[in-house]
Amino acid sequence: MKITVVGIGYVGLSNAILLAQHHDVIMLDIVPEKVEQINNRTSPIKDQLIEEYLDKKSLKLLATVDKNKAYAEADFVVIATPTDYNPNTNSFNTTSVEAVIADVLTSTPSATIIIKSTVPVGYTAEIKKKLCVDNIIFSPEFLREGQALYDNLYPSRIVISECSERGQKFANLLLEGAIKKDVPVLYTNETEAEAIKLFSNTYLALRVAYFNELDTFAELRSLDAKQIIDGVGLDPRIGNHYNNPSFGYGGYCLPKDTKQLQSNYIDIPNCIISAIVEANQIRKSHIVEMIIAKNPKIVGIYRLAMKEGSDNFRTSAILGIMEKLQETEIEIIVYEPTLDSETFLDSQLIKDLTTFKKKANIIIANRLDHSLNDVIDKVYTRDVFNRD
Numbered sequence: 001m002k003i004t005v006v007g008i009g010y011v012g013l014s015n016a017i018l019l020a021q022h023h024d025v026i027m028l029d030i031v032p033e034k035v036e037q038i039n040n041r042t043s044p045i046k047d048q049l050i051e052e053y054l055d056k057k058s059l060k061l062l063a064t065v066d067k068n069k070a071y072a073e074a075d076f077v078v079i080a081t082p083t084d085y086n087p088n089t090n091s092f093n094t095t096s097v098e099a100v101i102a103d104v105l106t107s108t109p110s111a112t113i114i115i116k117s118t119v120p121v122g123y124t125a126e127i128k129k130k131l132c133v134d135n136i137i138f139s140p141e142f143l144r145e146g147q148a149l150y151d152n153l154y155p156s157r158i159v160i161s162e163c164s165e166r167g168q169k170f171a172n173l174l175l176e177g178a179i180k181k182d183v184p185v186l187y188t189n190e191t192e193a194e195a196i197k198l199f200s201n202t203y204l205a206l207r208v209a210y211f212n213e214l215d216t217f218a219e220l221r222s223l224d225a226k227q228i229i230d231g232v233g234l235d236p237r238i239g240n241h242y243n244n245p246s247f248g249y250g251g252y253c254l255p256k257d258t259k260q261l262q263s264n265y266i267d268i269p270n271c272i273i274s275a276i277v278e279a280n281q282i283r284k285s286h287i288v289e290m291i292i293a294k295n296p297k298i299v300g301i302y303r304l305a306m307k308e309g310s311d312n313f314r315t316s317a318i319l320g321i322m323e324k325l326q327e328t329e330i331e332i333i334v335y336e337p338t339l340d341s342e343t344f345l346d347s348q349l350i351k352d353l354t355t356f357k358k359k360a361n362i363i364i365a366n367r368l369d370h371s372l373n374d375v376i377d378k379v380y381t382r383d384v385f386n387r388d
Helices: 010-020 032-039 048-056 067-071 095-107 123-131 148-153 165-177 190-220 225-233 254-264 272-292 317-325 353-359 370-378
Strands: 002-006 024-028 061-064 076-079 112-115 136-138 158-160 185-187 298-302 331-335 347-349 362-364
Touching (some): 010 024, 010 076, 010 148, 010 165, 112 165, 123 136, 158 190, 272 362, 317 331
Parallel strands (some): 024 061
16 A cells, blocks of 8 residues: 655644554655655654654654656645645645645546545535545544654544545555544544534634633633642542643644634524633733733743643744733843754743743743742742643
């Protein structure tokens, strides 16, 4: 079986490694540096298991920037390109997905196209009708940043938007590479599969927003948020998971997926869906107010990534906090050792942690770290459980 995976991001790379355990997989990307890293068996993203598999496992995996080489004789083409949310159109930007589909239909029209990129509800049916083709399947991913390969090896479920021989064949490829057995496989209609993805992530965002608002209440009433959350979580219908307060939800998926689902509700009565998006902005505004109330001259931003085990800080909540603070006269300094520049968003980057801790009057950290223990009296965080 020859499989092409387009897009060397955490979705594409984790799927490629999963499939390359048993089949010939070639990855396609427009960034030569990423291609070179894959061929040298180093990971362009931070994910401990991806790094381990690239280094130690025998994988039938290559990468290229050559479209003709990538698509030649492919049985399946997996699309894992970015679909960022465009606020001007109130929808995902699906141009990269469409470009791949066009290339595949030109070069290898017999290949089955699997869309792993997140798309608006109704997109797959619309593009199939527009192009007069029927070889496109949507199969959503449910991966966590920093644990993408783990979540493919131990999947919660596999969703395929077509109950057909080729749909079952692709599902079996995913099952073959997984370590977990007895994985639920759900064959659905294509639009329902797209809805599963967006409603799943929006529910996760809802949980984040809910426990953040619980924490806001506790903070303003001088209550112990941990005690309240522990007591609430003991109800088995709620559970003691995904409940650690933060500065807000962020990352690749939740901000854009919630906004996309909200836009899909444009003509549908709703309250909760729109409130989830609004709640994230309210939470960040509250955090900024709490920081300003401490009258600091210099605020230190400790790390930009949204959570431990991730190197992604795109749309992380702390960026929203930082931007709001920059509207004041407070000086902002940033400690982020993964960056090489002297500044970030017009604020000074300090490479030495000791210097950073001495200079900042208050240090804000979305997630606590043991390296801040010696200045804990300076730290402002809403991390209750020191995890997630």
